[in-house]
Amino acid sequence: MRTGELFDLLRDGRPWTRAQLADATGLARSTITARIDTLTRLGLVAPFGGARSTGGRPPALFAMNPTARLVVGVDVGATHVRAALTDLDGTVLGEADARLAVAEGPERVLTWVEDSVRDLVAATGRPASDLAAIGIGLPGPVEHSTGRPINPPIMPGWDRYDVPGHLQRAHAVPVLVDNDVNIMALGERRRHLRDVDDLVLIKVATGIGAGIVSGGVLQRGAQGTAGDLGHVRVPGADAVACRCGNSGCLEAVAAGPALAAAVRAQGEQAEDGGDVVDLVRHGSRPAMAVVRQAGRDIGEVVATMVNLINPSVVVIGGQVAEAGEHLLAGIRESVYQRSLPLATEHLRIVTSQAGGQAAVLGAAALAIEHVLSPDVVDAAGEALAAADAAAEASGT
Numbered sequence: 001m002r003t004g005e006l007f008d009l010l011r012d013g014r015p016w017t018r019a020q021l022a023d024a025t026g027l028a029r030s031t032i033t034a035r036i037d038t039l040t041r042l043g044l045v046a047p048f049g050g051a052r053s054t055g056g057r058p059p060a061l062f063a064m065n066p067t068a069r070l071v072v073g074v075d076v077g078a079t080h081v082r083a084a085l086t087d088l089d090g091t092v093l094g095e096a097d098a099r100l101a102v103a104e105g106p107e108r109v110l111t112w113v114e115d116s117v118r119d120l121v122a123a124t125g126r127p128a129s130d131l132a133a134i135g136i137g138l139p140g141p142v143e144h145s146t147g148r149p150i151n152p153p154i155m156p157g158w159d160r161y162d163v164p165g166h167l168q169r170a171h172a173v174p175v176l177v178d179n180d181v182n183i184m185a186l187g188e189r190r191r192h193l194r195d196v197d198d199l200v201l202i203k204v205a206t207g208i209g210a211g212i213v214s215g216g217v218l219q220r221g222a223q224g225t226a227g228d229l230g231h232v233r234v235p236g237a238d239a240v241a242c243r244c245g246n247s248g249c250l251e252a253v254a255a256g257p258a259l260a261a262a263v264r265a266q267g268e269q270a271e272d273g274g275d276v277v278d279l280v281r282h283g284s285r286p287a288m289a290v291v292r293q294a295g296r297d298i299g300e301v302v303a304t305m306v307n308l309i310n311p312s313v314v315v316i317g318g319q320v321a322e323a324g325e326h327l328l329a330g331i332r333e334s335v336y337q338r339s340l341p342l343a344t345e346h347l348r349i350v351t352s353q354a355g356g357q358a359a360v361l362g363a364a365a366l367a368i369e370h371v372l373s374p375d376v377v378d379a380a381g382e383a384l385a386a387a388d389a390a391a392e393a394s395g396t
Contacts (some may be wrong), residue, residue: 001025001026001027002034002164002374002378003038003039003377003378003381004373004374004375004376004377004378004381006021006025006027006032006035006039006230007039007044007045007064007372007374007377008374008382009021009024009025009037009060010045010063010064011064011372012110013063013064014063015048015061015062015063016061016062016063017060017061017062018032018033018036018060018062021036023101028155030148033340035381036062038381038384039377039381040062041384042068042377042380042381042384043065043068043069044064044065044068044372044377045062045064045065046062046063046065047060047061047062047066048061048063049063050210064088064089065088066088066089066179067077067087067088067167068088069084069087069088069130069131069371070086070087070093070121070124070130070131070132071086071087071088071123071128071131071132071135071364071367071368071371072084072085072086072116072117072120072131072134072135072364072367073086073134073135073136073137073183073333073359073360073361073362073364073365073366073367074091074113074116074117074134074135074136074137074360074363074365075137075183075359076102076109076113076136076137076138076139077102077139077178077180077359078101078102078103078139078154078206078321079099079100079101079102080081080097080098080100081097081098081100081112081113082095082096082098082209082359082362083095083096083097083113083116083120083360084115084360084361084363085120085121085124086361086368087115088132088251088368088371089368090190090191090361090364090368092337092361092364093120093124094120094123094124095118095120095360096116096119096120097225100112100349102138102139102154102155102158102365103154103155103156103317105156105158106156106157106158106161106163107166110163110167110395112167113134113136113167114166114167114169114171117131117134117167117170117171117172118171126148128171131171131173132171132173132174132367132369132371133173133174133175133176133367133370133371134167134171134174134175134176134367135175135177135178135183135362135363135364135365135366135367135368135370136167136175136176136177136178136363137177137178137180137182137183137184137306137359137360137362137363137366138152138158138163138177138178138179139152139154139155139179139180140152140154140155140179140181141179141224141225142155142157142177142178142179142224143180143223143224144177144224146160146162146164147162147163147175147176147177148160148161148163148177148267149161149163150224151316153243154206159340162176162177163177164177171373172336174336174367174370174371175294176366176367176370178220178363178366179209180203180209180359181202181203181209181211181227182211182216182218182220182292182362183211183226183358183359183362183363183365183366184201184203184211184317184352184358184359184362185199185200185210185211185212185213185218185315186218186253186279186361186362186363186366187199187354187357187358187359187360187361187362187364188201188210188315188317188353188354188358188362189213189364189365190353190361190362190365191353191354191357191358191361192314192353192354193315196311196312196313197214197215197216197312198211198213198214198215198309198311198312198313199213199311199312199313199314199315200212200213200227200302200309200311200313200314200315200318201296201314201315201316201317201352201358202229202302202314202315202316202318203317203318203321204254204255204256204273204294204298204316204317204318204319204320204321204327205255205256205273205318205319205320205359206255206256206257206272206273206319207230207251207254207255208229208250208251208254208255208298208318209227209228209229209230210228210229210305211225212226212227212309212311214309214311219238227299229250229297229302229305230249230250230251230255231244231246231249231250231251232249232301232304233246233248233249233250233312234248234249234250234254234297234300234301235300236251237249237252237253237297240252240253240258247353250298250301253294253297254294254295254298254327255320256272256273256274256276256319256320257272257273257338258294259273259276259290259291259294259320260272260273260275260276262290262358263275263276263279263284263286263287263290263365266286266290267286268284268286268287271318273320274319274324274327276290276291276320277319277320277322277323278325280324280326281297281323281381288326291320291323291326291327291330291388292326292329292330293330294320294327294330295326295327295328295330295331295333296330296331296334297330297334297337298327298330298331299330299331299332299333299338300313300334300338301335302331302334302335303334303335303337303338303339306335306339306343306344307339307340307343310345311347312344312347312348313347313348313349313350314331314335314347314348314349314350315350315351315352316328316331316349316350316351316352316355317351317352317355317358318352321351321352323359326350328349328350328351331349332349335347335349348382365377
């Protein structure tokens with residue numbers, strides 16, 4: 001077992017003794033001591049109080065040190081940008097936000113991100129070297145391996161733009177990039193559903209997409225397009241054209257613009273999904289009926305997903321989710337009707353608790369998971385050992 005794998009045990013939130021680590025891993029006490037020493041010198045592990053003695057000297061306790069490093073999570077939306085500085089447990093230490101349209105282009109938006117990251121770290125009084133990584137979510141498809149947006153429909157000038165490279169000019173740390181719905185799923189799980197290993201977060205806004213966590217791991221698929229529910233065909237909607245060029249897509253009948261159009265057709269004024277939500281809150285019967293039907297349509301697609309991947313929780317987020325029970329009722333109606341009884345026996349379908357914070361918290365979680373991954377921890381340990389060897393060889 002490598003140092004990074006041992007550290008994984010120490011991330012469970014409770015303190016461990018050397019003896020407990022030896023029992024759990026099968027490693028010799030001397031090996032445990034050496035690896036704890038490495039993790040302590042890296043700052044990732046720190047002593048934790050003291051354990052009760054059964055006779056003789058009390059055994060020392062060790063636990064992860066969440067204050068060892070800083071990360072920044074960034075949520076780039078269609079019309080806003082938000083950044084949050086956190087420790088390694090996701091505790092928010094500072095925030096910044098701006099009304100800034102993604103359509104203004106990568107140079108304008110990412111310059112704001114660069115400056116905000118610098119200001120947030122400086123405000124803590126800690127050195128810039130304590131920043132370990134930056135996570136960022138974008139409102140469009142992302143090639144996760146490179147961090148480059150791929151043909152994003154509402155992001156002019158961003159196609160295949162080197163987002164990590166741009167930010168690394170100012171901050172020489174790893175930059176992890178993903179689409180907004182994936183990071184929303186990560187944020188919701190970290191903040192409210194840490195004990196849930198199988199969940200789906202569905203964002204219903206200008207578009208519709210899903211972030212899928214299965215077995216505790218975010219599932220992106222071969223090309224990063226897993227969870228693109230918005231372009232799944234809805235039965236009975238073949239006559240409805242979608243912006244993707246096909247017809248009958250879920251997005252074309254149940255996303256915010258489609259709901260606003262349906263409400264206008266019934267004599268109400270609505271320009272977008274937010275207006276539809278406001279009408280629902282004010283008791284508009286046409287708006288409530290439109291949202292309920294949208295829920296049924298979404299539920300038809302979600303039912304297939306429930307049968308395929310069997311999540312224990314389905315979270316509904318995004319602007320249209322603020323319509324609350326009117327949307328959820330329609331989704332539940334279809335899901336429970338169309339899914340297998342065993343798949344829905346313990347299934348929960350709920351609205352997002354993290355709300356507008358889900359994406360920025362998820363972006364921070366993306367950065368944290370990278371920083372604390374076994375490979376990265378091992379690399380840091382190896383660099384420390386190499387520096388020790390070089391110092392010894394030079395006699396310093």
